[in-house]
Amino acid sequence: xxxxxxxxxxxxxxxxxxxxxxxxxxxxxxxxxxxxxxxxxxxxxxxxxxxxxxxxxxxxxxxxxxxxxxxxxxxxxxxxxxxxxxxxxxxxxxxxxxxxxxxxxxxxxxxxxx
Amino acid sequence: xxxxxxxxxxxxxxxxxxxxxxxxxxxxxxxxxxxxxxxxxxxxxxxxxxxxxxxxxxxxxxxxxxxxxxxxxxxxxxxxxxxxxxxxxxxxxxxxxxxxxxxxxxxxxxxxx
Numbered sequence: 001x002x003x004x005x006x007x008x009x010x011x012x013x014x015x016x017x018x019x020x021x022x023x024x025x026x027x028x029x030x031x032x033x034x035x036x037x038x039x040x041x042x043x044x045x046x047x048x049x050x051x052x053x054x055x056x057x058x059x060x061x062x063x064x065x066x067x068x069x070x071x072x073x074x075x076x077x078x079x080x081x082x083x084x085x086x087x088x089x090x091x092x093x094x095x096x097x098x099x100x101x102x103x104x105x106x107x108x109x110x111x112x113x114x
Numbered sequence: 115x116x117x118x119x120x121x122x123x124x125x126x127x128x129x130x131x132x133x134x135x136x137x138x139x140x141x142x143x144x145x146x147x148x149x150x151x152x153x154x155x156x157x158x159x160x161x162x163x164x165x166x167x168x169x170x171x172x173x174x175x176x177x178x179x180x181x182x183x184x185x186x187x188x189x190x191x192x193x194x195x196x197x198x199x200x201x202x203x204x205x206x207x208x209x210x211x212x213x214x215x216x217x218x219x220x221x222x223x224x225x226x227x
Contacts, residue, residue, distance in 0.1 A: 033214040037218075043221045050215075091157075100159070100162045101170060101172055102147075102157075102206075104158070106156050107154075
């Protein structure tokens with residue numbers, strides 16, 4: 001069965017600090033997709049990134065970077081030089097190729113203080 | 115190009131009542147999935163509809179039912195509401211077989227009192 005664990009319930013940092021959000025997943029499928037979403041107080045899920053299981057290249061997008069390691073079943077998300085606007089709940093999610101049930105972690109609430 | 119829309123935005127119901135939530139998929143999409151997000155938790159898959167039929171269902175009781183119309187829009191119905199049904203209900207649309215490319219709507223926040 002697929003499972004996503006985000007062990008960090010809440011993280012608080014001061015602006016300009018770097019912060020890493022952890023995500024560990026479980027799946028028996030060889031083909032799957034991993035996601036990160038941001039959920040601001042408004043509630044809408046904002047898509048950040050999708051990676052498939054065959055592409056372990058790390059990715060950088062501005063201040064955001066993602067580290068995908070199949071050996072440890074982890075897909076961690078780092079925000080560099082955090083800003084107050086980064087404050088939100090962040091969800092890691094897993095979607096298996098033949099399963100329509102996208103499985104989300106419990107989320108990590110990030111608070112960036114000025 | 116309109117994205118996924120949901121209505122209403124907010125809803126307050128009383129325990130025991132029934133509720134209907136609505137979703138219009140992104141233009142060109144034919145598949146709709148529904149998720150429940152309780153406070154402090156991640157979204158949980160309720161079910162998915164394609165061609166007006168339920169294709170897959172998560173671990174939710176029969177009180178939760180759905181419908182998809184020929185224009186691909188969808189409804190989520192919840193009967194005999196419980197306090198625990200209070201949550202944000204998210205709709206996501208995609209093309210059949212491409213559930214990894216789901217687009218989420220803004221959600222409907224349901225409060226059961």
